[in-house]
Amino acid sequence: MSDRLSLPARAPHAAPEPSPQGSGRGAALRRAAPLAAVLLVAVFLRFFRLTATGFNSDEAVYSGTSASLAGDPELGSLFPVFRAHPVLFQSLVSLALRVRPGDWAARAVPALLGAATVALTYALGRRLYGRRAGIVAALLLAVMPYHVAVSRQVLLDAPMTLAATGALYCVVRYAESLSPRDLLATGAMLGLTFLAKETSIVLLGSLYAFFALTPSVRTRWRHLLPALGVLGVVALAHPLSQALAGHAKAGGNYLLWQMFRKANHPYGFYGREVPFAMGLLVVVAAVAGLVRLRRENTWRERLLVCWVAVPALFFTVWPVKGFQYLLPAAPVFAVLAGRTLASFPRAVRWQRAGAAAAVCAVVVATAVPTVLAVTQSPTSTRFLAGSGGLPGGREAGRWVRANAPDGARLLAIGPSMANVVQYYGLRPVSALSVSPDPARRNPSYRPVPNPDRAMRDGTFQYLVWDAYTARRTPFFTAMFRDLVGRYHGKAVFTARNANGVTVVVVYRVRAS
The missing domain is CATH 3.40.1010 (Cobalt-precorrin-4 Transmethylase; domain 1)
Structure with a gap:
């Protein structure tokens, strides 16, 4: 990989994109229309038949915790507020439950956060590889079975992925500008990621690997220390709230149990489950682009690879392997696949037709399993935690x-x-x-x-x-x-x- 530091938002290989003809409100609408259409697809797939199946175990726990925060006396006696995880997401769900108690309101919160992640993926893809790549990346994430399934559940991983993608966007801005403000923003977003789900602290390892392998993106201690301080201050809300509530041992006991419990899946679990959940063609397109465009790879690709590789390695070794734990990798694969599909030549009509056909093939192959999953009721008695509701x-x-x-x-x-x-x-x-x-x-x-x-x-x-x-x-x-x-x-x-x-x-x- 080349370590050339590039300040423009568009990657070196991105083709020039013609501006829509006209000016003023009409041109702005034409520019916004593709993203608006993608977001409508994302919202539809995350809300359609949202409560067709009841909660699974984790959803029941988080919804019960949220109801306790909302002041529900019956559920409050059965589901204590402080168990193992931070309560940032549960606090958001509790606000929804105050307005409209029930399954729909609880699931609507992660569904909205999932749609917001699609919009943020567009911003990330556009900044890295141009507008066309951003649109394709957002569309792939909008229809991705993995992201749709998890963001339709009351789980910590959808809000954690939104915050993690925001942190990744801030890192990209810092790599382009070396502005300390962007690194401070990264620290704040990583702090929110931790408050969504504490295991996301592993993303610090991704950043360490990226900066260690990328000398062209120099991190100065006077930038790094304040950013770590911001992360610590934001993340401190979790242990501080537990201590003030008299539950300081809850998180420590849970961590010890997770570290020494028997593994619930073999080491090959993620390699067997996640590529198909993301969409096999999406994964193939992302990897193929890294290989085909290897002469144009820069710090951008190194950052995206590190962002995925460290958590994947960590959770492969970690005894507990939840289906949804690698969800922050979904926007990265969507962006890399968008980069590949947007890089096809479009000089003449047949090339443009071929590029459009390739995008359609990947999108359709990814969307079909998602549509089947959200329109049909589960029929199997094999249940994978994090994959959906629990019939019956x-x-x-x-x-x-x-x-x-x-x-x-x-x-x-x-x-x-x-x-x-x-x-x-x-x-x-x-x-x-x-x-x-x-x-x-x-x-x-x-x-x-x-x-x-x-x-x-x-x-x-x-x-x-x-x-x-x-x-x-x-x-x-x-x-x-x-x-x-x-x-x-x-x-x-x-x-x-x-x-x-x-x-x-x-x-x-x-x-x-």
Whole structure:
């Protein structure tokens, strides 16, 4: 890669782009029309049938936390405000819940933030490679299955990706100008990224790698130290709020559990899942551009590669591998793919037709899985955390809320379905699979040390079976079946998915 520092916003290889004919309001509208159309697509795909499926486990937890912040007395007793993560995003969701309580309002917040990320990706692509590349990049992110799926859920990753993309934009400005103001803005945006989700601190490693490998972008200590100070001041809001609330140990306990828990996926998980979720042609176009345009690569491409490579390596080694953890890489792949597709020659008509056909092919191939996902109900009993809602959980919880008496307690196989039923049912739900060993369980969960004794004592009046947990934990599923048989379990509610497959069953039990 060449280390030539280029001050203009357009990359050296970007073709000149003709200005729209005319002037004034008409020309401005013609310039804005493509981006407006892309944003309409982004908003439509993120809001269409937004609540067709109920929450999954993480959504239930974050929405419950948000409802607690909004002053909901029922959910406040079941979902404490301080668990493990910062509460910046939950605070935003709580504002929406004050206006309109319910699933739609909670999911609308990340959906809007996801659409804002599409607009910011356009700004990033335009600054790096020109307006045409920015439009293509924004369109690819607007229809990308990975980004659409995650930004339709009440998860921390959509707001974290918006803030991370803003930080990346500020780094680009700093690399172009070496202005300390841009580095201070980078520190502030990274601080907000941390407050959205604390694991995003790994992006500091991306910046370190970029600056270490790019001597042409010199960082001076008098620029760097104030920027780190701004990051620290913004990020300090998380531990400070926990300390003032008397929950200083919550984050530390959660971190220790995450570091030493058993890996939930093999090392090849991201390589197997994420390229297809992003769109295989998007990934191919991004990588092909790095190779085909290698003689024109500068600090720009090095920055984008470092931004993706360090988190990918970190989370591959980290024991916990969530499907959505690499979402900040999605705008980068969209920008790199946009660069490739915008670089095709357009000197004559057949070249312009070929370039347009290539863009259409990549966009359509990426959009089709997204459209199918948002227009069809889930039918599989294989559930990947972070990939969408949990069919049957909302229905089971609402049945519990309407039929289980006040004071009733429930026992599920695992904490995932327990969280969902607890959120919708407003009844406490425990889980069989929570380990009694504090070093081997999420500190937020409480174990049931002797389930048989608890059943004999009448602690639980209902048992909840679900197909998703049953596939993953045969040992605890067998224990659950034994409890159902021993304590005269009677199925009082059954939920099925779109294919008619049973996914949730609620049993009423009685002590011997």
